[in-house]
Amino acid sequence: MIDLKVAIIGATGYAGIELVRLLLRHPEAELTYLTSDSYTGQELAAVYPHLTGLLQSSLALSIHDDGVSTLKAIDVHTIAQCADVVFLSLPAGLSSALVPQLLEQGLRVIDLGGDHRIPADLYEAWYKKMPADAAIFRQAVYGLTEIARTKVAGATFISNPGCYTTAAQLAILPSLQAGWIDGRRIIIDAKSGVSGAGRGVGLGTHFSEINENFKAYKIGAHQHTPEIEYHLSLASGQDTCVTFAPHLVPMTRGILATSYLPLQSKACGQLTQEQIYETYQEFYQDSPFVRIRPIGQFPQTKEVYGTNYCDIGLYLDQRTKQLIAVSVIDNLVKGAAGQAVQNLNVMYGLDETTGLEMSPLYP
Amino acid sequence: MIDLKVAIIGATGYAGIELVRLLLRHPEAELTYLTSDSYTGQELAAVYPHLTGLLQSSLALSIHDDGVSTLKAIDVHTIAQCADVVFLSLPAGLSSALVPQLLEQGLRVIDLGGDHRIPADLYEAWYKKMPADAAIFRQAVYGLTEIARTKVAGATFISNPGCYTTAAQLAILPSLQAGWIDGRRIIIDAKSGVSGAGRGVGLGTHFSEINENFKAYKIGAHQHTPEIEYHLSLASGQDTCVTFAPHLVPMTRGILATSYLPLQSKACGQLTQEQIYETYQEFYQDSPFVRIRPIGQFPQTKEVYGTNYCDIGLYLDQRTKQLIAVSVIDNLVKGAAGQAVQNLNVMYGLDETTGLEMSPLYP
Amino acid sequence: MIDLKVAIIGATGYAGIELVRLLLRHPEAELTYLTSDSYTGQELAAVYPHLTGLLQSSLALSIHDDGVSTLKAIDVHTIAQCADVVFLSLPAGLSSALVPQLLEQGLRVIDLGGDHRIPADLYEAWYKKMPADAAIFRQAVYGLTEIARTKVAGATFISNPGCYTTAAQLAILPSLQAGWIDGRRIIIDAKSGVSGAGRGVGLGTHFSEINENFKAYKIGAHQHTPEIEYHLSLASGQDTCVTFAPHLVPMTRGILATSYLPLQSKACGQLTQEQIYETYQEFYQDSPFVRIRPIGQFPQTKEVYGTNYCDIGLYLDQRTKQLIAVSVIDNLVKGAAGQAVQNLNVMYGLDETTGLEMSPLYP
């Protein structure tokens, strides 16, 4: 038995509380320390009543007098005493200061935020914030698990990918590596549920403004754009350029990315639907969370609801010389907390699916 | 290891597919035979793509050539060969013919439908259909688990309660047994998500007719009315009469029942909020799936999403001499498949929570 | 041609902006002054882009240099110069200070807030705020138009009813006046869309917390309770006592109130469904906005969407001795801005339906 002691910094945001959901049922992990800036000192079940009665039972061993169910302030030394590994789920710009301290204490770290995903120059240009220390950035393993499995296995510090970027990269990379498409003219039209905007209040998450409504936002300016380009380029060895347009769907969970991949002229007329399907199947044959849909079938966001799956459907449009890839994830699971747990598993040599075996909630 | 072999008759309705979700992850159960009237001969994952890849892995031991993932017709003899216990999830009027045959084969049966919940005269009056055989009805244990745990333990045939009736009875029974309220003037105003209407198509489940809309239906005429009255009366030893008004909420899952319980004159001015809270806490102290909310807090449907919990909030209105109980369940879990699995567990002496330990999906 | 000059104080809340929608198309009204605390100095179309291009065309005559489309601060003297009548749409506690000043300037006033609906003692007990001046309260005509039409006709100051209270009173009053029901044991279970909570941000209006969720709130404590009791008692001459439980529906617009009206013993067995229908029809025969549904039909909120209708369905449950009335309104129209315009029409001797003749938006 491994029994990892786990701390979550930022436990009351939506990604944080999804980590709680997953780790409460993870057979090898035990939550020991949960922080919250907004609710320090309160019981977690008072903030999230759906957890009523759930933390007591599974967390009896907490070393703290007031128990793990009481939300704490961030205290690196106490965390070092009671945890082996720390998940950070913080707004952009906050984790870059904390990570060095945590690593110095010998803790392993999985950062769900964006601070360590792209180099300093890109970070500054797109996030308009101070970038992380360059040495720390170099230490970070970019944890798109399916692509980086071997690096994750030995890592002490994981930078967990963004939600949109996970859905997009998993759909695009096999085609890019196969040499079928022109990576400099990729268009990604992505659609996300509202939980991706977090639990912060504002008109942008106000029910009456979002419900029965659909909109685009941050076209050409979303900070996931350079993340996609940078890591697609790294993984494929080809220069990529991406037009990325995110949209907001009146639903809580789910991302669907429609990627328009222009065929290289040599691929036109040659490539077949079957060949594409088989290449993707093979590419992901050892990846239990990626499911390639049969030819002619496109995935829907609800079909991965509450799970760590990324489902991909593919369409070859010979008429317009485009390969169209539709990929779906649950933005809070494969797009955040689930992939973080998947990385935890790989990091510690556990089966990749440990604690993540649930079926999608449908309907 | 117990390893129960399980058949589901009616696996492609919403309660059936929820049984599949739960039983796929149940450590002591193995699905061996799934029937579907509408999709006989098809692969389950073709009907429900969210199950892509999930049945193969867990059901390798199926005795059938074409595997459990292929939907079958109902064949009692084959079922008897490959199953220990059968779940029925069929429209009203269909299970009464099947149950005797299944029992005769020595199978244990859990019927999620309404055919065996109330005596023949009530059934005929409210369902307008031929009632089940009286001897079979007498054999049925009404499986509101928290109330009937000891009877369920020895049972071979369970009649699983209705969704509304589960939410209502769990909220009302402690007050009724405590003698605080007048059982002849109970009002239950219940609200359900649309999945309660099943997967059948019609204007009543058409998105554009339901979305951004709210309505009442079957006021005074819903078939769960006699079920509530009959079983509340049986369990409390008091005559009860219930005005029951169901409503449809533009959401997929969840039931919230608001029960208005008129105080007996002796209880007025005497009873306190604290006393009510403690009585309910005690009533359900050995029931892991019932959570009584702290005084002043009311549960929301999302707080039990995807789980077998029934959460209850209570308000004593001294001004109007009413005790108001608000209870929530996930209609497909505690209101159907989850309670059925809970009954399976109790029936076979397993821990009541086996396979049902998930945290609610929030948000 | 009458051509009323109209000011709106609080134009950027949801009731305020609904007043803008209705008055922009009102043939006898002209908007001349719009105030907003949050957006003073901004263009209305910058705050609400759906109004792009709409104010210029219809408001060319504005006397202000910067035009009506620029949101102003509250300035009673300027308002008095450019308006005949003022609508107030402010949070509780703010209009009681303004109304005396506006009236003193000779302006007519229609207050959509709750400050002048109930006497000081009730107001203090339920709103926990300083009540309005008693003399001003006595001057206010409570504008439930269908009931108070003659008083509204001569009024200079209207207190516009609350949303829940409008739906409930219109459904209950005919039965109460007919002497069929016991007014001291009324139960109203009401359900509202989220726009009723206004445009203010908070977790209570956060999309991910509300969507695919249903909850009760303020049971036994909602400030519309005394308004219903007070005005039902006044209008019927009978003492009434109401258990009122509001709920939040994951939709934007609409209220449905289910009123449980216990039959007087003399009415039991005598009263018929037809008699009830005819009594209601007659009661509202001169009320173009109240539609009594045929026996056996219940209204849905979407069937009055965007309009000033209140639709009512009735069910006589002889078995449980209850008359159940289901009433629906659009909370922002008949529950707020629409009824305010209806009162404006009656106040000035216009046809009651002027500017309110639209058909419901369905689906």
Added chain:
Amino acid sequence: MIDLKVAIIGATGYAGIELVRLLLRHPEAELTYLTSDSYTGQELAAVYPHLTGLLQSSLALSIHDDGVSTLKAIDVHTIAQCADVVFLSLPAGLSSALVPQLLEQGLRVIDLGGDHRIPADLYEAWYKKMPADAAIFRQAVYGLTEIARTKVAGATFISNPGCYTTAAQLAILPSLQAGWIDGRRIIIDAKSGVSGAGRGVGLGTHFSEINENFKAYKIGAHQHTPEIEYHLSLASGQDTCVTFAPHLVPMTRGILATSYLPLQSKACGQLTQEQIYETYQEFYQDSPFVRIRPIGQFPQTKEVYGTNYCDIGLYLDQRTKQLIAVSVIDNLVKGAAGQAVQNLNVMYGLDETTGLEMSPLYP
């Protein structure tokens, strides 16, 4: 006074019932004959209770004994007696047989279906149905009003554009005519509310399958693809080729189209955001229903809810050499019934906005 007598063939589908909503309030039109295949002989208000009481008042002049409110079968001779103009709102393949008969009777015709929008060869290839008669097709004026206003003015037969095609063409055409973009590599990623799928029942419109879900459908195969290509080519004089991918949004009304328009090399680095804005403003300066949003602002579907507006936002991505146009319409109004009424107005020399002057319903 013009007083047009209007028949609607297919009045109980969603486009048909939206025509009823608009024409009931149209000052120059009178409904005289409504047909319904599914509900012949029934009262319209029995099928659509939101119309309770609305048809009697405005349609007193009907020449039929049983009044316009009773739904009829299609009878060309009777229609010819009581109508000047006929709207057809029928499933694909049905209007091509009816239109010649109606025209022969001297009726003017506005066909909301797809049978007369594209030439026979394209129709057969994409609709997989028998095309309309070629002579009739040539007679049809394609009624994208903003583009075809002068032709519509003299027309007797209008083929009303599709919903997606209206949103897409209005957004793309100014850029295409300006010569900025390469028309052979256009990508349109479109998102529609569910009412676009009509009132027919099926799993594709089942609430529990659509709600809290998002999906793509008919990628590369949607019948609006050739309509967009054909009419963009005709209007611009340039060959266009379009990759078109429609998606389904869990909402009732609204379409948002995101059009990715690759810049011609000569335009790169030259074109400015301001120039684009001004060109679009000028292009639509006489079009009251097209609103170009200020630079940096993108429209949302709710901002045109219930109205005939098409709002367009534009973004020039110099980095990726794309012009991105986001356009929104209400699919049932500008995408169907509203544009049909707009065409009626232009056809008869009325002001283009007659009967269409409402403000958007927001929120």
